[in-house]
Amino acid sequence: MSDAYLALEDGRVIEARGRAPGRTRGELVFTTAYTGYEESLTDPSYEEQVLTFSYPLIGNYGVREERFESDRVHPRAAISHEFTEDVVEWLEAENVPAIDHIDTRDLVTSIREEGAMKCGIAVGEDVTPEDAKAELEECKGMSEHVDIGERVSTVEHTTYGDGDTDVALVDCGAKMSIVESLVERNATVHVLPYDTTPEELAAVDPDLLFISNGPGDPANFEAAQELVEEHVGEVPIAGICLGQQVVARALGGTTEKMDFGHRGVNQPVRDLDSGRVVMTTQNHGYTVGEPGDELDVKQVNVNDGTAEGLANDELDVITRQYHPEAHPGPHDSLDFFDDVLAMTASGQHVVADD
Ligand SMILES: NC(=O)CC[C@H](N)C(=O)O
Numbered sequence: 001m002s003d004a005y006l007a008l009e010d011g012r013v014i015e016a017r018g019r020a021p022g023r024t025r026g027e028l029v030f031t032t033a034y035t036g037y038e039e040s041l042t043d044p045s046y047e048e049q050v051l052t053f054s055y056p057l058i059g060n061y062g063v064r065e066e067r068f069e070s071d072r073v074h075p076r077a078a079i080s081h082e083f084t085e086d087v088v089e090w091l092e093a094e095n096v097p098a099i100d101h102i103d104t105r106d107l108v109t110s111i112r113e114e115g116a117m118k119c120g121i122a123v124g125e126d127v128t129p130e131d132a133k134a135e136l137e138e139c140k141g142m143s144e145h146v147d148i149g150e151r152v153s154t155v156e157h158t159t160y161g162d163g164d165t166d167v168a169l170v171d172c173g174a175k176m177s178i179v180e181s182l183v184e185r186n187a188t189v190h191v192l193p194y195d196t197t198p199e200e201l202a203a204v205d206p207d208l209l210f211i212s213n214g215p216g217d218p219a220n221f222e223a224a225q226e227l228v229e230e231h232v233g234e235v236p237i238a239g240i241c242l243g244q245q246v247v248a249r250a251l252g253g254t255t256e257k258m259d260f261g262h263r264g265v266n267q268p269v270r271d272l273d274s275g276r277v278v279m280t281t282q283n284h285g286y287t288v289g290e291p292g293d294e295l296d297v298k299q300v301n302v303n304d305g306t307a308e309g310l311a312n313d314e315l316d317v318i319t320r321q322y323h324p325e326a327h328p329g330p331h332d333s334l335d336f337f338d339d340v341l342a343m344t345a346s347g348q349h350v351v352a353d354d
Contacts, residue, residue, distance in 0.1 A: 003125055004099040006079070007132035009117035010110065014102055016079075018123035019088045022097035023131060025139035026050040026076040028119040030108045031283060032264035036328020037087065038067035044074050044152040044173030045241065045283055047215035048145050050119055051075035054108045059084030069175040069327060074152070074215070077121045080104060097123045115259040116285055142285065143217040143257075149173070149224075152215060153194035157204070163187045165344050168206035170196060170224050172214030172242050177327035181337045182210075195223040198230035207344040208236050211243035213323065218245035218255050218286055225250040232294075236316035236343035241284055244310060244319035251317070252292030258306075261285035262322075265329035268302035269322060271309070277302060280322035281329025287321065295319075316343045 004018035008028065030052040031040055037058045040051065058080040073090075077097040081104045091098045099121065111117065120135025122128070152173035161183035169179065172194045182189050190204050194214070201209065209231055211224050218225075221242065228237055228250035239247040245255045262282035270277045288307040291297055295317065299309030308321045323329065324336035 003127065004123040005121070005127060005129045005132035006099060006102070007120040007129065007136040008110070009119065009136065010114055013129045013132060014107070016099035017101035018127075019083050019100055020092040020096060020098035021124045022077075022095060023120075023122045023124075023127070023135050024050075024076045024097050025118065025120045025135040027139075027142050027285070028052065028107075028111060028117050029261065029283070029285065030054055030104075030111055030263050032108075032266070033281075033328055035061075036265065038063060039069050039175075039177075039327045040283070041073045041075060041078065041091075042068040042070045043175055043213075043283070044070050045175075045213050045215050046075040047148055047152050047173065048140075048142060049075050049215070050077045050079065050121065052104055052107055052111075053078070053080040054104050056081035056104070057084070058082070059087035062086050063090045067327075069177060070152075079107070097121050099123055111260050116261065143219065145216050146220050148216040149194035149214065149221055154191050155193060157193070158191045160189045160191065161187055165208065165341055166190065166204070166206045167208045167210050168192055168201055168204050169210045169212055170194060170227060172212045172221050172224055172246070174212035174214070175323075175325060175327065177325040178210075178212060178240060181325045181334070182341070185337055185341055187341065194221060196227065197223070198227055201227055201231065206235060208238060208340065210340070211237070211239040211246050213240050214242035217257075218242050218249060221246050232317065233315050236340075238317075238340040238343075239319035240325070241321060241323060244307075244321045245286055245288060247317060247319050248288040248291055248295060248310060251294040251312075253295060254289040254292075255286050256289045258285055258287050262301065267322060269299050269308045269333075270302050271299050273298065278332035279330045280308070280324075280333055281326055282322045284321065318343065
């Protein structure tokens with residue numbers, strides 16, 4: 001008998017060591033990053049997912065609030081080969097179940113071979129394999145979480161910084177390091193709810209419209225898509241990760257689910273104009289399929305050729321599928337924020353409120 005079970009969609013039930021108690025379910029995903037567990041566990045993009053760390057020891061440099069990307073832990077549960085006490089205490093305080101002492105290499109290989117799958121977890125003194133299976137039965141697919149934006153977004157317009165450029169950051173589950181990257185570059189960042197209307201955006205009258213990263217299926221962020229549809233050409237537009245997907249959908253492109261996604265801090269991306277390759281941080285399960293007539297593919301993933309950067313120079317639109325803010329991850333692509341803010345330099349754009 002064990003005190004923790006993980007039930008997988010492929011029918012397996014894996015015994016584990018229980019670290020933080022509870023019962024839950026979610027889409028099983030992974031990260032191969034060897035650092036950055038504080039950032040990943042607080043990244044709102046992991047809402048409704050169960051995060052497996054493939055690096056075998058998680059917690060070896062403590063838990064520091066200044067590294068947090070939001071005010072809470074977002075994955076529904078966490079899995080590693082070994083969690084330190086620091087991390088276990090943190091997850092327990094946040095009511096997030098955690099398990100370790102399992103073969104995470106085997107688990108990640110299964111996800112890579114069989115694709116992202118649903119899972120159920122049960123941790124506690126009296127739990128049985130049936131409890132984990134019961135959780136799995138209740139697990140929804142990512143696209144079915146139609147209200148996911150509501151659970152990760154700010155409710156109120158919140159302002160950061162006091163710079164010369166007004167950026168409207170539509171919060172679909174934004175990482176704090178995106179806000180910081182803009183504030184550091186002399187921006188005032190208006191973090192707006194995920195369901196901001198075109199009229200509410202016009203009242204802010206930003207110099208730049210920025211769609212954030214976020215969890216789940218980009219098709220469930222219709223309001224953000226409408227903002228792009230309504231204001232493209234009037235104001236420069238940028239997007240990161242879910243933001244790229246939303247911008248593409250708004251401008252006639254398509255998005256599709258990947259088998260297991262891009263999940264780590266060593267994803268190589270080639271810029272098609274310069275030929276330069278950068279190492280990037282990624283955690284996404286959807287990708288842009290067709291970019292549509294308005295957007296050019298400017299950057300591609302070296303491993304599988306998927307769209308990593310889109311742009312329309314005349315309409316002033318630039319997006320990235322990866323995370324230039326690099327928390328965690330290599331800083332190769334931080335200049336994205338300079339490029340984005342450079343689009344505002346002409347000052348010719350006015351958001352019309354009609
Ligand atoms: N990091 C993100 O913004 C993730 C985007 C989206 N939820 C996906 O899985 O593809």
